[in-house]
Amino acid sequence: MTLESVIFSVLAASAVGSALLVVTRRNPVMSALYLIVNFFCLAGLYLTLHAQFIAIIQILVYAGAIMVLFVFVIMLLNLGDERKLSDGVSWKKIVAAGFCAALLMEFVYILIYSEPSPAVMSASMATEIGTVEYIGSQLFTKFLFPFEITSLILTAAIVGAIVLAKRKLD
């Protein structure tokens, strides 16, 4: 067992574990906290894949910005101890669980039994493409137009959020 696989195993296990906790906690605050844990695990996994930039962004944007927003809203709405939303067992849940289990099995089946495509690059190159420098140069040349469009999306989102959250339209 190499170090890499050990690290992967640990991170993977904690990612799955935290994900399970996210969807099973009653208290949304707890869910949110476990989600942050999950994001950290993923950031680690990105590092093992030599995607340094993405890993950093994952922590900055997801764990930092988005999750803060979540927690903020949960606190704002004072949902911390809402017990009324206790999830009982219903037929819908059973069906959903069944579907999910089947889905997982199918995924795993596909992933295990499908032919793995041959690797096409060297390890050194793998480390190179994940760098900030490389991604930046790509982003501002080849992907400039979509990149600029994202700014539009974000602007629209800001306007939308303000309009939606405003108390009254006047």
Add this chain to the structure above:
Amino acid sequence: MNFDDYALSATIFAPLLGVLILLFTPQGNARAIKIIGFVFSVFVFVLSLYLFFRFDSENPSFQFQQYTVWISGLNIGYYVGIDGMALLLIVLTAFLTPLALLGTWNSVEHRLKEYTMMVLLLELGMVGVFAALDLFLFYVFWEAMLIPMYFIIGIWGGQDRVYAAVKFFLYTLFGSLLMLIAILGLGFFASTLQDGKFTTNLTTLYAVAQHLPLNLQLWMFSAFALSFAIKVPLFPLHTWLPDAHVQAPTAGSVILAGVLLKMGTYGFLRFCLPLFPEASLRLIPVLSVLAVIGIIYGALVAMVQTDIKKLVAYSSVSHLGFVVLGIFSMTEEGIQGAIIQMVNHGLSTGALFLLVGMIYDRTHTRAISDFGGVAKLMPVYAVFFLIISLSSIGLPGLNGFVGEFLVLVGAFKSAFLGSYAYAAFAGVGVILSAVYMLWMYQRVMLGPVREGSLYGGHKLSDISAREITALGVIVVFVVWIGVYPGTFLKKSAWTAKTVVTLMENVQRGFQPRYAERALHEDK
């Protein structure tokens, strides 16, 4: 850069300029909105006149062509160009739109800005339909034009406007979806040929369609024909028309009757016949019989209407029957008659709707039984009403006669129809048109002034100078076409000739080709 290359596009998109300017006009300034709408529609008319005078009647090909690649992978292009028929209809469209606005100057108060914008957008769509030489582009304009009309009926219409608008929309949409399928099918068929590519370019498809097997032709013809027949409207697909007309505001009715109905007949001549000649030949009896039924049926039903607008609407069914009959006579006279009859119907029925709108604005009723003796109070109005009615009846010397007579001559001598009965029965429509128009005229205009009616107290004012202008201009053309139709008929001569020549050639080659196929089936 030659303006001629862009003249057609300029005509198509000029209304858009007006719409943009209206967008930045304050809602409250009704006068400015009306003037802008009117000025831009007149501007379009001026552009169309430029086309009219620059058009070369001797040139059989499409003129003012412009081609720009639109969707390159599918060979879809922004391809426009006109022949004589399209020219006449574009001029008609551009002529009627300002008049519709002028004639209903004070009729619309509610959401005036949007209304004017809708009318201009409608004009854009209509001119586009007549100019498009790419089936896909045609389809886009065809559908785009539905939307403003839908809103015009649905927002500014009468009591049951929503029912009428939805009925209108669904009817037309149903037909046009089948047409879309046929267009795509035609495009794919083009790609199955040797060295073929998917295309919707009409001139290419004219050539491609020759290779269509008969059964495919029949299917595609039916899909196109259904769409056009609904628009015409051909009996028995006409029931959207009375509702739409009655509910639509005056300008809507004018444009609906004046231009939109022509798109169906235009479509027959532009697409159905040249693309699917064999299928057309086979289906002549079906369509001509429907046309003749429409002529008589429309007239009979018009006769017993109690609402003036409905009467005029049913009379349209009758008149458009003549156009379809003319087209399917497939003679030069018949097709020329059909084309000029399209223009005639646009003028006279458009004017009739304007007239009905004028009296509706004053009395807020359209029931024939509410009127009587209007001529006494509105003599000038009565004169215009009479002239237009006579034009609609088909009095020689006015426009209606030229079209009807040419159609009858065509139908009578047509070897394709093969029977005098078509012309004879269509001729009955000539009698009936006099019956319903004059009866209506008498009940509304003549007799003693009705006591106790809405206008019994002599409050009914005669039409204003603005209204006289709108009607007067139409009357000038009504007489012009009636006395000297050559100005217009010369323009469309090549359209008729091309179609007839094609049909005759196909007819000549019809037997052997069919026999050959039978031979294959035997094996």
Add this chain to the structure above:
Amino acid sequence: MPDIQPYLILSATLFVIGAAGVVARRNAIIVFMSIELMLNSVNLSLVAFSAQLGDVTGQILVFFVMTVAAAEAAIGLAIVIALFRRKQTLNLDEINILKW
């Protein structure tokens, strides 16, 4: 060059867990978080593919997904706030105005 199969299986697992959360939980906020979970699982497989193919496009795509996720979070949470203000609850079973 790591073998990406474990990453993909992990991604699938996380995705299914997220999906289960979306379909089974009644709390709108938690459903929302489950969606984030699913997005992340997809990101993981994108990065994994990128690493395998040596093509940066996958990572660029992740970058865009994150932007969209940020926008989505902002809008989504605004909707949650508006919804809560109106209904005084986040129970999805009670939010059925999409009906008919």
Add this chain to the structure above:
Amino acid sequence: MTSFAPYIVFLPFIGFLVLGLFGSRIKSEKLIGIIGSGVVGVSFAIAMAIFVQMVGEEPHARKHVVELFTWISAFTGTASSIHVVVAYQVDQLSILMTLIVTGVGFLIHVYSIGYMHGDAGFWRFFAYLNLFIFAMLNLVLADNFLLMFLGWEGVGLCSYLLIGFWYDRKFDVGGYAAGTATTNDAARKAFIVNRIGDFGFILAMLLIFHTFGSLRFDSVFNGAELMSIGNQAAFWITLLLFVGATGKSAQIPLFVWLPDAMAGPTPVSALIHAATMVTAGVYMVARCSILFALAPTTLQVVAIIGALTAIVAASIGLVQNDIKKILAYSTVSQLGYMFLALGVAAFSAGIFHLTTHAFFKALLFLGSGAVIHAMHDEQDIQKMGGLKKYLPTTYKTFLIGAIAIAGIFPFAGFFSKDEILWKAFSSEHGSVVMWAIGVIGAGLTAFYMFRLVILTFEGTFRFGEEVHPHEAPKTMTVPLIILAFLSLVGGFIGVPKSFFGNNMIEHWLAPVFEPASTKLLLIEEGVHATEYVLMALSLGIAAAGIYGAWKVYTKRPDIAESLRNKYTKVYSLLLNKYFVDEVYDKTVVGPTVKLSEKLLWKGFDVAVIDGALNGMASLVSVTALWFRKIQTGIAQTYAVVFVGGIVFVLAWLILK
């Protein structure tokens, strides 16, 4: 001079435009009258000049055509396609008609200045009259069928406008619509009945174009000369043309509109419904004589219809009490004579009678107009009487007209009517029966005309104190006198050989009818002793009719009374015009309207088509009502289904 022919046509049109556009602003009736009659007068002068010129020409060189511009054409340049030019043709027949139309028309215009004095629609009336003259001249001067049709329809339109001139007045058409009808019902009836005839005309034109490839008279008639008698196409063409003629010239079965047309002002009745428009059918048949010559069957039909109309209309005229209606039925009857003449291939006799009839019938109508004018719009002859004291000029002229129509030697009617009767007897297309019908009709004519004269002018007054009859003004009496003069001497243009005349009119028209005569192998006949016998016979019968009327209505009114009581059925049959209107109403008009409304509109359109559509729509909505239950509104349920969908799709992909 002949190149001026278009001016004859267009001058009245200019008059119409001037009066129509500016008439309401011209305050002076005099000016309007001068413009209105002036243009017609000038037209007449030009026509006269052309006529004089033509007299000096070779008989066969008297045809001139003036082409103006292309009217209706396909413009495709294909030789076989239709091409119609606006062109006017001046020949012996058309110039004669032009002279009648403009001449009589001019007199009636002048008369109208007096008659319409003070009417609010004075300018409108003259505008319409001018338009009528324009249309009528198009009809007679046209060089092709289509332009003729333009005039044909145009006169119909003017007739419509002028019958309904007083559009707010009630008009009693009697019978089925008694008391409810307005002048406009009469006008509309006239137009629509005419349209039925026009339908025949249109079909005839189509067939002509199909057969001869042209609508020009020259080409058609030249083509027809090459055909043989009994040609199938010629039969249908002529039959359809004759349908057109029955409409315009009020023959059985389409004569019903003419009596109602009397709702119009009297000058209109004189001009349109006596002298000119109604004779258009006669003119048209005469014009197409060569076509009719090819179809003996049609000629037979024309003769039979003409004879029948002559006698039927005359019999109705016996019992009518409205002064104008009597004259109207008389017109129908006289038109019947003209068709009888045409039917026995005596084309020039028909035109001759048309000419004399134009004189005396216009005179009679104008005279009746003077009476009505004097009686303040009273038209019932039972309420008149003794008017000769008050209206001496009118009386004298009216009497001349009555004698003329009764056919007393040497008045105009005598020569023309006897010409017809003789031809009906002698022609190989005629027969004794037709002659007999004609003679009986002549006797009836003499009777009812003198009944009219006596009841109106003789005897005692039968009107109230408040009526003060007065002689008409000069503008009205002068035309009366001129027409009376023409009625007196008009017959001399056609004095037959038997009276040592040379039948000028027949010679004048001969070149026009030559092809037809040649085709039919008509030979110019010598003088027969029979002719004198027959002439004496018909003269005697006419005299008997006059005597009978005089006897019954001055000496023994009780005879009329007792006859009426004895034969109530016959009387009411005649009074109600054989119930033709009622029959048409019950069998054609009513059922059509019912069918259209109940079956086509409310039954088919609304119930079937719209019913099917709305049914489809409600089917969709009913189904949707059921299916929409699936939409719980809970997004998660959808998500579960969604996931299930993915599971199944993947499973399918894996297992495939």
